[in-house]
Each structure stands twice: as structure tokens, then as C-alpha cells.
Amino acid sequence: MSTPSPSVRPTVRPSASHTSQRNPISARLYKLLGTSFDDNATKEALQTLSELYATQSTITPSKGKEIVHDTLDDNDTHDLELDGFRTSRANTSHTLVESIPGETAATARRHLKRDMENRLAEGSHEFLNALGEVSQRLQALQLHIDILHASCDEAEAQLDVTKESSKALLEHAGNVANEKEQVENKISIVNLFLAKFTLSEEEVKSLTSKDVHIGKAFFDAMDKTERIRDDCMILMSGEEGPTKVGLDIISNTSTHLEAAYEKIVSWCSYEFQQMGREPQLEVGTTMRESVRRLRKRPELLNEALGQLSETRQTALLSSFIAALTRGGPSGLPRPIELHAHDPIRYVGDMLAWVHQGIAAEREFLESLFDLRGHRRMVGSVRDFSSMSEEEEWIRELMDLAVAKLCVPLKVRVQQTIRSQESSIMSFKIANLLQFYMLTMVRTIGEGALLSKTLNEITDAAYKVFYTAIESQASALNREHMNLDDTSLTPPLSILDHAQILREIMNVYQSSLIGNEADEEEKAAFERIADVMIDPAVETCMKAGQEKQRLRPSWDQPIFVLNCLTHLQSVLEACSFTMKKQAWLQAIIDDHVSQLTEEHYHNLLVDAGLETVIQACQTKSATEPLSRLPATEPAMLQRALQHFSVWLSGLEVVQSPRLTQLTVQRLHSQIHHAALKRLLEAYQLLCDEVKKPSNKYEAASTLLGSERPFGQVNILRQIFGLEG
Structure with missing residues (x-):
């Protein structure tokens, strides 16, 4: 069985932050590192300390790039720093060199105060x-200020x-200065008065001296003289009345102005005499201004313009005779009398020269009287009822300038007119003269001598023309027709007479300006038409009757109509013969x-219906119609048979007699009118035959046995008449 191991206690180490807080060196370092030296005051303090205590050393380059530093002791360093603060640091640099760390800071703490x-x-x-x-x-x-105060005192x-x-002297000087100012004011007033109301010697000389030419200075002096007179008259019209000074100024300025006007008249008369010798008439500004100023003295202007009139009369007459006999310079244009064999050109050249001369004279006079802004339009009638004074002068x-041109012009034109035998040429010359006569009347007026002369010449030319055409008409009346000539066309004498009339009409048509009224156009040609047409019509009728009497078989009505229509065709070409056309048309x-009546009776005879229609009428x-000998049934039957045969002939379409009319329109008109009357006569016959009172047995059978079978509509179709 295992036993648990003993527990191990972890070892706790102090953190770094805690250690640094307890270590004074670390705390000092952190404080120093955390301090900011960015403010200006700190920077300035540090800079001052650096200048005081930084060790000054000179850095010089050496071989092998070694740098040698001269080290000083504390006292020397301190003295050097103080001296360096006073001297320039241009070629030296402060470098902190410490043999012992913190030595400089310690020195600064000891010696800073x-x-x-x-x-x-210091x-x-x-x-x-x-x-x-x-x-x-x-x-x-x-010290200087004290001296200055003493001097000022x-x-x-x-x-x-x-x-x-000097008080009295200053008062006297002030009075003298006031008197001087008053005198200067009076002098300036007198000078202004003299400058305004008197002329300078140069101005008087320019007005009166003949040696100074007329120009801008002369006219300026005249303007000033007239202005002085006007101002003086205004001053003299005040309450005080005329003064001796004013009367003297008026007298002097009047004398100067009279001398100036006499000078202008003399200069203008001389210049006007020279103008007759120059071919080109040019009016300068000086001449125009002189004439303008002479308008204030009409008697002086009359004197100067009389000289101009005589000069221009002589110059224009000489130029006209030279143009007639010698021609232009070097013979071009040729003399006008070289074209005397051509009456129109001869008379036209003379009248054109006169018209051109009058136009140039008019332009010259308008420039002389400065009337260019009032010029009429070309071709317009000049208004002489409301004329300005300048227009009357012009x-x-x-009129005076062209007066001497009238006699040679009149003699030559009348001689040319009397030598003309052709009525056409006489009429052309008369129209040419009438055109220039009207032009002159519009340009220089009806009362001008040249206008009257042209009017007399024009009347003489028209008299010669009317005499010529009247003689021609009389000769036409004495013309006898050829009895052996069986033609019915107008005779040669009528054709020649009509041709002359046609040419006269063409001449008259070309002579119309275009602004005549219709009645004026017709009235102007009426006399010519009467003289030319009436004898021709009378001759045609008398000659036709005479030949008809001597040759009964000759068709006088056709001849007369051919002559009349030929004359009418001549008149129809122009509108201004309307009155005569109407008379001739009648x-x-x-x-x-x-x-038409004669042709109708001829158609009745040719158609065999004359006796029948006459009996019906x-x-x-x-009395019954059937009992009359001419209209008994047998005779009526024969007449209808003859009429039917006639309807089959060519005479129904056209009449051999009427074909001799030169105007086909009359042929158709007369023939259709006669056929229409024949149609009416046939209708009368049919109506009478169908009447029971006329006692025709089987009237419809009698009429229907022959064409047109008693049908008027059929007969109308045969005749080609409209229903």
C-alpha cells in the first residue's frame, strides 16, 4: 500500500514592478526617463548651463583620422566657460569631456549661484x-537748450x-496793395471791354487791306465785327440810352464792314471774270461763303452777279459756236454742223448741247448758292410757285446765261424745218423740239427766254408738219382711180397715205413720256387723225362712187369697206386713236x-325666193296667198325646187362676192347675217303656206317635197347657224 507523498508549497517571487518601487536607483532612473524636456523654459535653462559649464575643446583633424582632445582642469574649465560666454563661438565647439563622470554636474551645483x-x-x-x-x-x-531759449527771448x-x-509802414503797404488790386480789376475790365468791342490790328488789316487775301481770318474778322455791332446795339438800348463810346464803336465797325463788303465785291468780280476762261466750273468754299455774305447786301450782290452773267453769256455762246463749227478738243467730238444732212441728229445734237450746258450751269449756280441739299429728283417737275430767294437768283x-444762245439756235432749227419735204421727218423734228421744250420748261420755267424760243420753234415745226399733211390730203383728193383696174383692194395712194399715218403714229407713240393722262394722249393726236383720216375716207367714197358710175359692174361697196378696214387696222395699233376708231367703226x-341688206336680196334672187317672199310680205x-300669180302652187313648187338646188351649191358656205373683202371677219359677219334673214324669210313662207286662210291644198306635202322639207331647224343646220 502506497503512502501519499507530502504536499509541496509553491515558492512566491516578488514581481519586477514591486522590486523597482523599492529600489531608489530604479526609481530615480524611471523619474529621469519619465521627465519631459520639451518646454521652452527647460530648453533655455539647459542651453545656459551648457554654455557655462561645457568643456571647450578644439577639434582638429590629424593623420590617421585621430582626434586630439586638450583636457583642462576644473578651474580652467570654469574660467574658459565664462570667457566663452562673452566671446564668439564661430570657430569652436563645446564638447562635454569629463574625466570623472558627474564632474561637470557637481561643478555646476557648486558655482551656479x-x-x-x-x-x-557684469x-x-x-x-x-x-x-x-x-x-x-x-x-x-x-546746455544747448538753455542757450536756444536765451536766443529766442x-x-x-x-x-x-x-x-x-514798422506798424505805420505796414498800414501804408496794405492801403497800396488794395489800391493796386482795384486798379488791376479796372485794367482787366477795360481789357475785356476792348477785346469784346474792338478789333485788333491784324483783324482791321484783314478787313481793309487789299494785300491780305480773303480767307478764314477775313470771315472771322467780319463775324466779330458784326457781333460787336449787335452787342453794342443791345447795350445802347438800355435805360441810359446811346453813349459816346457806343456811337464811336458803331461808326468804326460800320466803316470796317463797308470796306469788307467792298473787298468781297471786288474779289468776286475778279473771280467771276476768270470763270469764263475755265472749261470746268468749280466753286470753292471761299467763293460760296462770299456769296452767302453778299446776300445781306443785295445791291452789292447784283453788281457781282451782273459781272458773272456777262461772263457766262459770252462763254456759253463761244462754246456753242465752237461745238457747231470746230467740235471738241482735237476734233472730238466732231462739229455738229457736219451732220446737217441728217435733220434729226443735227437738231438733236444742238438741243442736247444746250440742255447739257443748262444742266452744268444749274449745277454751278446751285453750288455757288449752296443749295445742294435742296436738289429735286431727276425728271421731276420743278415747283416754281414756292421758290426761295436763292432759287429766284438761280x-x-x-435765263441770262443762255439768252445769247437763242438766236443762233432758232435760226439753224428753223432753217432745218423749212427745208423738210417729208411730213414724217417734220413730225419727228416737231416731237423732238416739243420734248426739249417741256424739259426746259421744267428746268428753267415757262417764262425763261430759252423756253419761249423753243416754244416758238416747236409751234413753227408743227405748223410745217400740219401744212405737209394737209397738202398730202389735198393731193389725195385730187387722185383719180384707174378705170381699167378691176381689183377691189385699196389703191396705192391710200396704202401710201396709210403707211405715212402708221409711221406718224409710231413716232407719236415713242414721243410719249409715260405720265400723260389718257385724255391728254387722245386729244394731242386728234388733230393729226382728223387731217389724215377724214380726207382718206372721203377720197375712198368719192372715188368709189365715180368709178361705180363709170363702170356699173364694179363692186363699189366692197372697195369702200376694204379701204375703211385698212385704215381701221392702221389705227388699231395705238390706244390714243380710240375716238377716231369709234368714228370710223360707225x-x-x-x-x-x-x-348685208344688198347681199340678202342677192341671196333671195339666187335662191329663187325673191318673188315668193316679196308676195308674202x-x-x-x-286675198289668199295661193291666188297670187307668184305664189300659186305650181310657181311655189318651182321656187322650192330652185331653192333646194341652190342649197346644194357652194354659195351657201361662202359668197364669191364677199370673198373679195380683205377682212375675213366681215365676210363671215355679212354672210351669216344675210343667211339668218333668209332663214327668217323661209320661216315666214312656211308659216304663210300652212295658214288655212291662204287656201293651199296639202300644204305640208307641198313644203315637204323639197329640201329642207319645210323644217326651219334643218335649214339652220344647212346654213351652219346657231340655234
Whole structure:
């Protein structure tokens, strides 16, 4: 049996923390290790201790990279540390070298209080030395201040004495200064008055001297002179009334202004004389301003413009004669009189030159009077009822400038007009003259001399033209027709006359400007149409009647209609002949009616129904139609047979006689009208035959035996008439 072993008690060891708490060295170490030296005060204290007690040694390199340290004893180290605190440490470094550990700390404990007191004593000594030097400087400064006070007192005393002695002089100087200021104010007022109400020597010289040219300085001086006069008049209109100074100023400025205006007139007259020698008319700013200022003196402006008018008259006349005889520079353009063989070009070139000259003259005068901003639109009618003063001047000057052109222009144009034998050429010249006459009236007015001259020339041209066409119409009336000519077309004389009328109408159509009223267009051509158409119509009728009398077989109505329709075709080309067309159409309608009636009777004769229809129309109401010799059944049967045969012929479609009409429309119109009347006559015959009172036996059988079988609708279809 085993016995239990004795129990073993575990051994308890003290823990490390408990041991460290009871060990003073460990506690000291833990305390040191746990202390923080991061605060600034601790760092600064340690730095101070390091500077005081750290051993100073110089480290120098040696061969074999060995470092030699010079070790000092405690006292030397302490003295060295104190000296090092005062000196620079640029090339040295403090290294803690202890032969015995803790030696430096022990030294610091022993000498710390003494060293700090010594250091404080040294600092206090330095402060005392510095303050002593400051005290010496302050004493020297106080000495200077005392001297300065003494000098100031002496100067103040002298100033008081001087002030008392110069008081009267200062008062006199003040009075003199006040008087000087008043005099200067008066001088400035006088200078301003003189500058405002008098002219300088240069300004007077520019106004009166002939050596000074007219320009901006001259006009500025004139403006100032006029302004002085206006201001002076305002001052003199006050309560005090006119003064001697004001009257003197008015007198002087009047003299200067009169001299200035005389100078402007002389200069303008000279410049206007030179303008006649220059091919291009240009107006400068100085000339325009001079004319504007002369408007205030109309008598002086009249004098200057009179010189301009004479110069321009001579210049334009010379230029016109040169254009007629010599042409332009170097012969181009060629002289106008070289084209005298061509009347239209000759007259047109002369009128175009005059018109161009007037346009250039108008532009020159508008520039002279500075009216460019009031120019009318090209082609518009100028309004002469409400004209400004400048417009009146321009109108009068233009009239005078072209006055000398009227005589040579009138002589040459009238000579050209009288030499024309062709009515067409005369009409072209008259229309050309009328166009330029209207243009001149719109440009320079109806009362201008050139407008009156052109009006006279135009009337003369139209007189020559009307004389020519009247002579032509008279010659047409004296024309005799060829009796051997069997044609029904218009004769050659009528065709030539109509061709002349057509060309005259074309010329008139081309001469229309486009703004005429319809009534104005028609009225202007009425006289020409009357002179040309009426004799032609009369000639056609008389010649037709005369030839019809001499040749009864000749168809005069067809001839007359052909002539009338040919004249109408000529008139239809233009709208301004509507009145004459209506008159001629009435004559044609009358002849068409006559020819229609005649053609209807011819159709009745050709169809064999003339006697039958005549009997139906003329029978008495009591006598039966069947008892009349012309309408008894046998005669009626033969007439219906003849009518049936006629319906099968070509005359139903067209009439050989009417085919000679030159207007196919009239052929159809007349033939259809006659067929329509024939249809009505046949219907009358059928109605009369069917009446019981006319006592026809088997009337329907009688009518139905031949075409159209008593049916009016069938006959209408045969004739090709509408229902």
C-alpha cells in the first residue's frame, strides 16, 4: 500500500514592478526617463548651463583620422566657460569631456549661484556705463537748450521793437496793395471791354487791306465785327440810352464792314471774270461763303452777279459756236454742223448741247448758292410757285446765261424745218423740239427766254408738219382711180397715205413720256387723225362712187369697206386713236349694214325666193296667198325646187362676192347675217303656206317635197347657224 507523498508549497517571487518601487536607483532612473524636456523654459535653462559649464575643446583633424582632445582642469574649465560666454563661438565647439563622470554636474551645483550673480553684476555694470554716457549727453543737450531759449527771448524782444517801428509802414503797404488790386480789376475790365468791342490790328488789316487775301481770318474778322455791332446795339438800348463810346464803336465797325463788303465785291468780280476762261466750273468754299455774305447786301450782290452773267453769256455762246463749227478738243467730238444732212441728229445734237450746258450751269449756280441739299429728283417737275430767294437768283442767272444762245439756235432749227419735204421727218423734228421744250420748261420755267424760243420753234415745226399733211390730203383728193383696174383692194395712194399715218403714229407713240393722262394722249393726236383720216375716207367714197358710175359692174361697196378696214387696222395699233376708231367703226358698220341688206336680196334672187317672199310680205290680208300669180302652187313648187338646188351649191358656205373683202371677219359677219334673214324669210313662207286662210291644198306635202322639207331647224343646220 502506497503512502501519499507530502504536499509541496509553491515558492512566491516578488514581481519586477514591486522590486523597482523599492529600489531608489530604479526609481530615480524611471523619474529621469519619465521627465519631459520639451518646454521652452527647460530648453533655455539647459542651453545656459551648457554654455557655462561645457568643456571647450578644439577639434582638429590629424593623420590617421585621430582626434586630439586638450583636457583642462576644473578651474580652467570654469574660467574658459565664462570667457566663452562673452566671446564668439564661430570657430569652436563645446564638447562635454569629463574625466570623472558627474564632474561637470557637481561643478555646476557648486558655482551656479556665484556664476549667475557674477553674470548679473557684469550686466548691471554694462548698463551703468551706458546710462552714464546717456546722462552726459543729456547734460550737454540741456546746455544747448538753455542757450536756444536765451536766443529766442532776444529775438522776440527785437521783433517787438521792429513791429512797433514798422506798424505805420505796414498800414501804408496794405492801403497800396488794395489800391493796386482795384486798379488791376479796372485794367482787366477795360481789357475785356476792348477785346469784346474792338478789333485788333491784324483783324482791321484783314478787313481793309487789299494785300491780305480773303480767307478764314477775313470771315472771322467780319463775324466779330458784326457781333460787336449787335452787342453794342443791345447795350445802347438800355435805360441810359446811346453813349459816346457806343456811337464811336458803331461808326468804326460800320466803316470796317463797308470796306469788307467792298473787298468781297471786288474779289468776286475778279473771280467771276476768270470763270469764263475755265472749261470746268468749280466753286470753292471761299467763293460760296462770299456769296452767302453778299446776300445781306443785295445791291452789292447784283453788281457781282451782273459781272458773272456777262461772263457766262459770252462763254456759253463761244462754246456753242465752237461745238457747231470746230467740235471738241482735237476734233472730238466732231462739229455738229457736219451732220446737217441728217435733220434729226443735227437738231438733236444742238438741243442736247444746250440742255447739257443748262444742266452744268444749274449745277454751278446751285453750288455757288449752296443749295445742294435742296436738289429735286431727276425728271421731276420743278415747283416754281414756292421758290426761295436763292432759287429766284438761280432762275434769273440761268435765263441770262443762255439768252445769247437763242438766236443762233432758232435760226439753224428753223432753217432745218423749212427745208423738210417729208411730213414724217417734220413730225419727228416737231416731237423732238416739243420734248426739249417741256424739259426746259421744267428746268428753267415757262417764262425763261430759252423756253419761249423753243416754244416758238416747236409751234413753227408743227405748223410745217400740219401744212405737209394737209397738202398730202389735198393731193389725195385730187387722185383719180384707174378705170381699167378691176381689183377691189385699196389703191396705192391710200396704202401710201396709210403707211405715212402708221409711221406718224409710231413716232407719236415713242414721243410719249409715260405720265400723260389718257385724255391728254387722245386729244394731242386728234388733230393729226382728223387731217389724215377724214380726207382718206372721203377720197375712198368719192372715188368709189365715180368709178361705180363709170363702170356699173364694179363692186363699189366692197372697195369702200376694204379701204375703211385698212385704215381701221392702221389705227388699231395705238390706244390714243380710240375716238377716231369709234368714228370710223360707225362708218364701217353703216356700210356693213348696207352690204348685208344688198347681199340678202342677192341671196333671195339666187335662191329663187325673191318673188315668193316679196308676195308674202306685200299681200293683202283678205286675198289668199295661193291666188297670187307668184305664189300659186305650181310657181311655189318651182321656187322650192330652185331653192333646194341652190342649197346644194357652194354659195351657201361662202359668197364669191364677199370673198373679195380683205377682212375675213366681215365676210363671215355679212354672210351669216344675210343667211339668218333668209332663214327668217323661209320661216315666214312656211308659216304663210300652212295658214288655212291662204287656201293651199296639202300644204305640208307641198313644203315637204323639197329640201329642207319645210323644217326651219334643218335649214339652220344647212346654213351652219346657231340655234
